[in-house]
Amino acid sequence: MSLRHAVLGLLAELPRASGYDLLKMFEISLDNVWPATQSQLYGELGKLAKEGMIEVAAEGARGRKEYELTDAGRAELLHWLLEVPPKPARRDDTLLRVFFLGQVGPEAARDFLTKQGKELDRRLADLLDLEGRIKWDDDNLAVYGRLAMEYGKRFMAMRRDWYEWAAKEIEGHERDGS
Amino acid sequence: MSLRHAVLGLLAELPRASGYDLLKMFEISLDNVWPATQSQLYGELGKLAKEGMIEVAAEGARGRKEYELTDAGRAELLHWLLEVPPKPARRDDTLLRVFFLGQVGPEAARDFLTKQGKELDRRLADLLDLEGRIKWDDDNLAVYGRLAMEYGKRFMAMRRDWYEWAAKEIEGHERDGS
DNA sequence: CAGCTCATGTAATACGTTACATGATTAC
DNA sequence: GTAATCATGTAACGTATTACATGAGCTG
Numbered sequence: 001m002s003l004r005h006a007v008l009g010l011l012a013e014l015p016r017a018s019g020y021d022l023l024k025m026f027e028i029s030l031d032n033v034w035p036a037t038q039s040q041l042y043g044e045l046g047k048l049a050k051e052g053m054i055e056v057a058a059e060g061a062r063g064r065k066e067y068e069l070t071d072a073g074r075a076e077l078l079h080w081l082l083e084v085p086p087k088p089a090r091r092d093d094t095l096l097r098v099f100f101l102g103q104v105g106p107e108a109a110r111d112f113l114t115k116q117g118k119e120l121d122r123r124l125a126d127l128l129d130l131e132g133r134i135k136w137d138d139d140n141l142a143v144y145g146r147l148a149m150e151y152g153k154r155f156m157a158m159r160r161d162w163y164e165w166a167a168k169e170i171e172g173h174e175r176d177g178s
Numbered sequence: 179m180s181l182r183h184a185v186l187g188l189l190a191e192l193p194r195a196s197g198y199d200l201l202k203m204f205e206i207s208l209d210n211v212w213p214a215t216q217s218q219l220y221g222e223l224g225k226l227a228k229e230g231m232i233e234v235a236a237e238g239a240r241g242r243k244e245y246e247l248t249d250a251g252r253a254e255l256l257h258w259l260l261e262v263p264p265k266p267a268r269r270d271d272t273l274l275r276v277f278f279l280g281q282v283g284p285e286a287a288r289d290f291l292t293k294q295g296k297e298l299d300r301r302l303a304d305l306l307d308l309e310g311r312i313k314w315d316d317d318n319l320a321v322y323g324r325l326a327m328e329y330g331k332r333f334m335a336m337r338r339d340w341y342e343w344a345a346k347e348i349e350g351h352e353r354d355g356s
Numbered sequence: 357c358a359g360c361t362c363a364t365g366t367a368a369t370a371c372g373t374t375a376c377a378t379g380a381t382t383a384c
Numbered sequence: 385g386t387a388a389t390c391a392t393g394t395a396a397c398g399t400a401t402t403a404c405a406t407g408a409g410c411t412g
Contacts, residue, residue: 002271003399009278020363033273037401042365062363062408081282082290086272093180094264095211095326100187102322104259109322112260143351144280147344148273158336166325173321181371198391215373220393240380240391 003044006034008053008077011069013141016057018064019045029141033148048073094159098166110170117163124156181222184212186231186255189247191319194235196242197223207319211326226251272337276344288348295341302334 010025011017017025019042026036036044045067048054053073058066069077094116101109131149136142188203189195195203197220204214214222223245226232231251236244247255272294279287309327314320 001399002269002274005278006274009274009281012278012281018363019365023363030274030277032268033277034269035400038364039366039402040400042363043399046365060363063365064363077278078282081275081278082286086275086294088272089267089269090210091180091212091267094266095329096180096184096187096208097259097264098325098329099208099211099319099322100183100190100255100259102317102319103187103190104256108260116264139280141277141280144277147276147347150343151273151276151340154336154340158332162329162332165328169325179371196391197393201391216392217374217394218372220391221371224393238391241393242391 002034002080003036003040004048004053005077005080006030006036007041007044007048008069008073008080011054011067012074012077013139016066016068018060018066020064022067029145032152106170106173110167113163113167113170117160117167120156120160120163124153124160127152127156180212180258181214181218182226182231183255183258184208184214185219185222185226186247186251186258189232189245190252190255191317194244194246196238196244198242200245207323210330284348284351288345291341291345291348295338295345298334298338298341302331302338305330305334 006026007022010022010030014021014025019038022045023036023038023041026034026041030036045054049056049067051072052070053076054067055070056065057068060066097112101112104112127149131153134149136146184204185200188200188208192199192203197216200223201214201216201219204212204219208214223232227234227245229250230248231254232245233248234243235246238244275290279290282290305327309331312327314324
């Protein structure tokens with residue numbers, strides 16, 4: 001149920017935005033945190049408007065509708081931000097594979113883990129590169145966006161290190177002959 | 179589309195299991211990796227059987243149906259394990275909050291981050307406790323289950339550390355008066 | 357005026373959760 | 385015999401993805 005809060009949050013940062021504008025924001029700044037498709041977004045905007053969380057503040061060319069956060073919407077955002085306990089995502093595609101990796105034998109398992117580690121190392125390098133090229137300004141999205149960036153870096157590094165560790169673990173088992 | 183692979187994986191480890199058996203397995207060993215509800219599971223078993231990935235090898239009391247992996251099912255499992263690139267989950271409820279944390283001012287933001295850090299510290303302690311109480315045997319599920327456990331520990335520790343770091347970052351901004 | 361971007365919406369399909377519904381067998 | 389466990393299935397609803405559909409306005 002958090003797509004709505006992503007929308008409310010964006011409308012809190014940039015008052016007055018159209019569905020189209022918001023879609024661009026999702027693509028450039030929320031893509032790694034909470035992706036949304038165009039269909040989903042327009043649907044949610046309709047619902048939020050009907051519930052009085054946002055309202056059409058102006059209409060422009062080509063049927064453009066500029067939405068604005070209402071007091072109810074802002075209240076809902078703050079409530080969610082501070083009072084609704086965040087629930088960490090539990091499904092992890094990669095971990096699921098690891099669970100069943102015994103099915104392929106230790107050599108293939110070790111190769112798989114090594115490969116994944118290298119892949120993450122590449123992705124971390126890309127992220128560092130991206131970070132270097134971003135020009136952070138001083139608004140809220142930038143300050144807190146930097147925190148999110150650091151999270152991404154630490155997350156990738158943690159997974160890379162774990163893959164390397166796990167590959168070594170399996171190597172140990174390989175030598176044991178188990 | 180990975181629920182089916184979780185089912186195939188479990189049936190590869192323990193040949194011959196009913197929906198009910200599998201449900202128990204999901205609850206005790208896959209709950210933090212790939213949770214599934216009863217509805218979902220029975221639905222998927224039906225589909226997998228229709229597609230020839232699994233088959234009813236025996237029927238027991240109370241309408242019990244014991245499924246077994248077919249060759250096609252095993253092939254699909256191996257294909258998924260080694261050839262389908264794992265896609266990391268992208269949605270993160272907590273990170274989304276961080277993105278909009280500027281809306282509540284630096285003190286409340288710092289308090290939020292500190293609180294989340296403490297919560298993770300508690301959860302990590304619980305996990306370590308659980309780890310101590312598990313009696314690992316030597317089968318595949320145990321060997322690779324230990325890798326998954328280590329992943330969980332590292333993931334929680336990483337997030338705890340990041341929260342503590344982020345809270346300090348915000349404190350810095352607080353003093354700046356920004 | 358042709359092609360791109362802006363701009364909104366709907367339909368079909370899949371995946372996930374909660375709740376409902378039913379009944380057989382076992383353990384006490 | 386009654387309560388717990390075993391065992392399967394369906395229905396309703398919400399969320400997410402992909403594809404389809406349409407058209408206005410700007411740029412060359």
